[in-house]
Amino acid sequence: MSMRRVAVVGAGMTRFVRRALETPKELAWQAARAALESCGLGLDRVDGVCIGSAPDAFDGVHMKGEYLADGSGGWGKPTMRSFVGGGTGVFVAAQAWYHVASGLFDVVLAVAEEKMSSFYPHAQAAFLTIFDHTTERPLQPNLLWIFALEMNRYMQTYGISKRDIALVAVKNKRNAVHHPAAMLGEADITVEDVLNSEVLAWPVQRLDVSPVSDGAVAVVFASEEAASRITDRPVWVQGVGWNLDTAYWTNRDLAYPEYVERAARMAYEMAGVREPRKEIHVVEPYDPFDYKELHHLEGLLLADRGKAPELVAQGVTLRDGTMPSCPSGGLLGVGNPISAAGLMKVAELFWQLRGEAGGRQVPGRPERGLAQAWGDLMQVGTVVILGTRRPE
């Protein structure tokens, strides 16, 4: 396969905050500028821009991608916004990959932004509008429903306890203590804290859930030739995958995210990964709710079905475990400005693989990492595999 190789050469982000003063386009600019500065590029070196942002309702601007274009560096440039719900943040990296791998672009800036606080009075209410307008919205569903329904089914199918799941929230909020962008890093949080937090939609409790957030993240992608002029430590895009399941989510097995497995298999095949449990050294699965990290580790084939809680309980997924998971602190710890949170995971891999993750650095010089996001009506999986070794 003679494919054009694509490298990640820079990354930057804003803090994740509950309410930002900056406008959405100013947040995008802050992240994009930080990413360009991290690799010493001016905007004139960028050939194209990919924007990732989820519902327009949050920022409160119709055709939000157009509105965000100047802050994302898109003035006068080919600029394209994609979305696949919550999977958008990782997908925009895949989109930047195909921009560069096509041969049409040498340097592409991927920017993901969400300003959820603009939905007023409460961002959660926006989620009513993701349900089917005729067959579901009249029941006045909220986002917690689908998570709670999926979590309950997962627990019921495999006999998993709330306590098993709460360990994920504890791990991620503790990891986030070392993330300079984090909203919810808590060094001393315990499983009891999670289990005693307010019940929102049983089995979902307050501390099982990531927060409503504002923020932006940007990552710079370059062709092999361009990357060689920018950095001597490129991190390579080894694989990408994405997959969208049926919209009829009540017609699906809610205990297992098959769409994540399909996306992962697409990425593994491209990356030449045959034994993911040995070959993936650090993983950033999507964790908007704590059980989702477990669900996704299974879909990524990094744990047997229903067995991810055991890995967590054994410490395998701790930062210094044998398969560190969400060393960034994830959405539960750093925050969840939807698409920005996904791209934050890709940025985290970049920093981890370059040994630049500071207090979050996982030991053992990881050579390959995987970032994954999820979204829509428990429906989409998006996967990016980065590594220090140049693809064949």
Next chain:
Amino acid sequence: MKERTAPLPATALTEADIAGGRVLSVQSRLRADYAWDAGLAIGRYLEGLQAGSILGVHCRRCRRTVVPPRAFCEQCFGPMDAFVPLADTGTVNTFSLCYVTWNVQRIEQPLIPAVIDLDGTSPRCGILHLLGGVRPDAVRVGLRVRAVWKPAGRRQGAITDIRYFQPVGRGS
């Protein structure tokens, strides 16, 4: 305190900063009204609900009966128009006890959303609806339930023509 290598951008505000006018803000409300064409399959579904019946649809090639109905089979891509009335009984596939409304109001008596696998469909072909007429602590996965309909004269061809599902055996 958190370790900070270099401060990252973005300025955090409190609600009081905005509500109190320490920073400027402006509000808008979108006026977005729609009349979505129900079309063939959902049109039939709504018609059925108004008549007190839940319609599914059957794919002859895949030998699968699904609900809500659709005019195409997402598995084989063939057209699908064999509408079949389903029983209004089913089994709770999963459920939640939800103490928050869609617009984030706290409620004392939980809403009980559930995925209900209706009798007569292929495995794992449920619909989203609410449970009622049952104590929250008595709900479990596998519970047998039956639709509680609005009176015929008050049905309008909507998913809410079913008020909720309640355990089989309770009079309705």
Next chain:
Amino acid sequence: MSGRVAIVGVGWTGFRPVSPEVSYKELMYEAAARAYADAGIDPRRDVDSFVTVSEDFHEGTSIFDEYVPDQLGAAQRPVHTITGDGLHALAAAVMQILTGRFRIVVVEGHSKASNVLTLPEITAYALDPVLNRPLGVHPVAVAGLEASRYLHESRTTREQCAAVVAKNRRHALCHPSAAYGADVSVDDVLAAEVVAAPLGRLEISDCADGAIVMVLADEPTARRLSAHPVWVRGVGWATDSPTLESRAWARAVYAARAAAMAYRMAGIADPREAIHFAEVDDTYAFKELQHLEALGLCAWGEAGRLTADGATAAAGRLPVNVSGGSLGGGHLLEANGLARALEVVLQLRGAAGARQLRGITTGLAQSWRGLPTATGAVAVMAS
């Protein structure tokens, strides 16, 4: 570019002012089934990726990408949505195929504009919420201002703009799928009520419902599937400033940049010589003229005169919007650029029926993202 990409199947439904007999899913299903039949493929087996276009508020659903896979045969397949025009999706499909990892990619766009009851208010929600939206005006004001500046700088006349309307609505009479074909004269257009001076009512495209699906393939696959593949020789897209404050108001800079990218990819040095016919955005009559100039298909300020002289009519030297454009065919929201591309495909296949052009081998499709944006895309195609 080492690889080549072709369009090997097209399917569409519509275009009608309303479509009450089908849901948006059924509308899309019909277009998809036709496109797959045209390409001779099974979507459940043969398609490597699907790209759709939509905007949340046009659908009335947030993250609308949720609702696209089933009716396209795309469930459990790689699918993603672009919030842009259909030509952006076409470009995304081209890029995916050029990576070498995708052989067949499907592109979809649709409009259920008839289901949107408050389109002006929704469009106004695209204006900057702090600087522009508080004025509380109909977004057509932005088009009126742009027309004002364009006519002023280019010295184009209202009569020349009206000639665009007369031409495109007459062209649409020869298109069985066009929603708004009519025998309209320049005087009829000038006599219509003023909406946003200098724009009159008949210079503004009305929306229509419809769906368009295209099947793209790499060269070996295209040659296997199709006796008449239409090659996508170049794609380009660009955005000028999204702000009203700092964009170019007379010239369509976005279209010029998008065209430069597409021409570069296609190896076109002189578009006037290379492009035999064009389907360009005519959401407002003056936009067709402004776009022709930006695309380099005529000189700045020349498009109005050429149009009034008949040079851009079906029988002219540079036929433009033989399909009827959106003035004659109906504006299809996100699918609008795909409607332009569809006509180019049909013409290059020799399948355009009564409006078939002769002696053409290369055509151009161009889109504008609509009010209040300064974004556009271009595709150059050849038989």
Next chain:
Amino acid sequence: MPLEPTRHVERLRTWRGTLPVANRYTYGPAAERFFRALKDDARLLGTRCGRCGITYVPGRLFCERCFDELNEWTEVGPAGTVEAVTTVHWGPDGSRLERPVLLTLVRLDGADTVVFHYLGDVAPADVRIGLRVRPAFKPPEERTGSILDIVHFAPA
């Protein structure tokens, strides 16, 4: 296509609905400064990008062309020139207005960008591109830090 399409017009159904979307927007650091100066002092401020030689009005945090942060604030106007004008006969919902509204793009003296606003105190027939105009400000006590603190632009 559906095997058995609906042919009975009376059986066609639509489902009515609305998107409950309401938003509150902060201005961000740059517009905050612009609108405070407008509200408190009826002054119009821009920011200048030295690298690109552009003065943006209202002042912005960053230059869209080169991405530099913009810190060089400068007062512009208040007079300016009409760059474009339109008379709009449709209200926000598309209904016909009894009294059409005049809208304009004004390039304030010293600015390289335009301001989108109403034009007032002038008959549509008397407006032409190139007209010199000035902003009419609301009285200080009525100003809230909004683009509507300018009532309209009117012939200078």
